[in-house]
Amino acid sequence: MKKYTSAYDVADVNELVKEALHLKENPYNYKSLGENKTLGLVFLNPSLRTRLSTQIAGNNLGMNVMVMNLDKEGWALETQDGAIMNGTTVEHIKEAAAVMGQYCDIIGIRSFPKLQDRDEDYSEDLLNKFISYAKVPVVSLESATRHPLQSLADLVTITEQKPAGKKPKVVLTWAPHVKSIPQCVANSFAEWMQQADVELVITNPEGYDLADEFTKGATVLHNQDEALKDADFVYVKNWSSYEQYGKVLTDGEGWMMNNEKLALTNNAKVMHCLPVRRNVELSDEILDGPNSLVLEQANNRTYAAQAVLKRMLEAL
Amino acid sequence: MKKYTSAYDVADVNELVKEALHLKENPYNYKSLGENKTLGLVFLNPSLRTRLSTQIAGNNLGMNVMVMNLDKEGWALETQDGAIMNGTTVEHIKEAAAVMGQYCDIIGIRSFPKLQDRDEDYSEDLLNKFISYAKVPVVSLESATRHPLQSLADLVTITEQKPAGKKPKVVLTWAPHVKSIPQCVANSFAEWMQQADVELVITNPEGYDLADEFTKGATVLHNQDEALKDADFVYVKNWSSYEQYGKVLTDGEGWMMNNEKLALTNNAKVMHCLPVRRNVELSDEILDGPNSLVLEQANNRTYAAQAVLKRMLEAL
């Protein structure tokens, strides 16, 4: 694998899930694979789970791991071709990525969207340029439009927890939040579920439909109660509007997932990528109750990252 | 050992001192103990000695060590049960601690008091909740009321330096400072000295008495000169008022430890946890002279941390 930025970079997502589950059982079996190999983790935005789980994944494979908070320890990157750099950007991504590519065998990079210009964000300009100039395999640690390590961990979790002998109904539901949040986790989850053997229903208020490229093939409903009916898994997540890009259109009263909503489902397992705003997106009763999978998801982040890194190491 | 937050978490402090001294002689003898184990160090406040010495302690035991500056690289934690998280806190400690507990085999955490609400600080709410939700062994890297790795290093240093055949007189003296400082180092030192075979005298201006739970059994004097008489060790430290909580009540003129004060002692060794405000808390002549133990204390931080981590690894 030369890059890992979306489900489309993976030949067979189910095989990758199997690999992750195998690594969960045998995390230290491949320590020689990463010997004398360096994993560089570049953060242009904050991270907790992604940073720690990917560090451990690298360690488990015997790699040296270096973390670089480019936003705090480094400097602003220029991405425009031909820019006359007489402003605030200190280094062009051409040099920054190429240099890090020389130092590292594999690079992970996180870069959030600015949520101001949809075309710019959805072009994934920074990520694509970084990959192109770095020349080494690159793992997205969350980009403007997707969060593929999260989605792989989510699919691993669903695979572990799904009822036997039945195609599970998975509902991705919008939830309220207090600020403008990217669509990437929701986009990415939808993208991955469409590669998996599940029935996907997406529910959100009007004005919050995700981009067609992510929703095509799924059922989209604006009535949450209708969507939740008989769900086996409910994935709760806020996102800002794609149509009125980056805007918060409603406070979403009545959209918080709670036990009353849970009663509509098939005793569904409830998922969230974390961090979660308690009692805004999801009620305490759910998060502290037996139906929550949020910690299992976070735990599976390690093995999702390890499966991807293992594939990349094998292809070096 | 499942947690290390105070002297009361240690069955026998003298055995732990012996362990630390043994590790100081043989720092790399237990490298297999930490193989494939991860130590997470979580900082909600700045750190120099604690961070570096604990990192080295983990490395000496063969652990992978991950440092997480949660204040700078992460986000604000909610600690209130039942909070409706529509404000500035981004993640509840329930999730944050539980997730880090899944990723790490042992966690160290530093969290300073806010010095505004005494009951809140002395409840050690954040530390206790973190331990409860993390589920793995937790080492305090300094909390609202105590700094137990510092105190263990202090007791190791006193053990190395104490005169033979005599119960040493140890004086903990308040010193001036320019800002409001927590009581935790002083509290903790008093707590540990009461478990050790020393005579403890505490001296501070009126209004600066520490909480009873830490001073009971010790002699408390408001006359520094009287307290210093015949001291074998003088531990110098500023703290803000416990009674008028967090307040600075005096500029402490005449309380700075210097050679004139040293002349009152039994040629005492002088200690400080660092960082020290030179010529405010302690004079240059003492810090640069033969009686200072401050660097020995800092050096022993590594072996104090290593002794605690070794115990925790053995009990995993």
Place this chain on the structure above:
Amino acid sequence: MKKYTSAYDVADVNELVKEALHLKENPYNYKSLGENKTLGLVFLNPSLRTRLSTQIAGNNLGMNVMVMNLDKEGWALETQDGAIMNGTTVEHIKEAAAVMGQYCDIIGIRSFPKLQDRDEDYSEDLLNKFISYAKVPVVSLESATRHPLQSLADLVTITEQKPAGKKPKVVLTWAPHVKSIPQCVANSFAEWMQQADVELVITNPEGYDLADEFTKGATVLHNQDEALKDADFVYVKNWSSYEQYGKVLTDGEGWMMNNEKLALTNNAKVMHCLPVRRNVELSDEILDGPNSLVLEQANNRTYAAQAVLKRMLEAL
């Protein structure tokens, strides 16, 4: 080697270049040398290449590497002897350096000049005090007046690329920039080139002559076109005025290195230490063209650092 702060700390720069080239071929041959040794990297200023390449150099030699962003994670250091520390500095360099020297076997430190007081900057007070108090070997990761790991990497690159059978002409040329930049890279490059078997010409606008100690023996020209004639290597770098210390005296119109200038040379290879302001210091056409060595220079940073660390480890 006990310290590495300038070319004068190296007995024979050509031998050190050979060592670096040997390590570039065999980066993992000396992993046992650094076993149970700790490299501490202390940054008082931002860093990308230096941080990553020196981390990898330490890892390649089997060392544990700890990064400490003292400016962000730590606190302000006092350097004045006898200071009454009742202001904003939290710890004296006497203690900070001594403690880090106890924790680490080798320390790297980066500290930029303030560009306000020339005598203060050129005294290298902070670096010299740090070395004196740390007591362990210290590597400069760029100081007020020099950047010796960069210069070694530059000499390694020139050695790899130089035309056979000819003493190459190396031109160090000033370039425009948008802010006030230290002289250290230029100083250091000049210092190292004078130890190497090259003809050194320095060109800059009037008012930008470097200090005599760095330029003596080299040809200094204020006419860039004349200087570039028949150059085999052109090293492009901005620096602020040494004479009118720290000042920007001109916008440097006409001094940017581009293909028109390149035509004056002997098809020169073009060098820059990075980060580079594209189309201000150097044109896109050069950086994206076949004559640029900037990535080779950055890549050689790893082996320059490794050569220095290897020498220090051997002398421990």
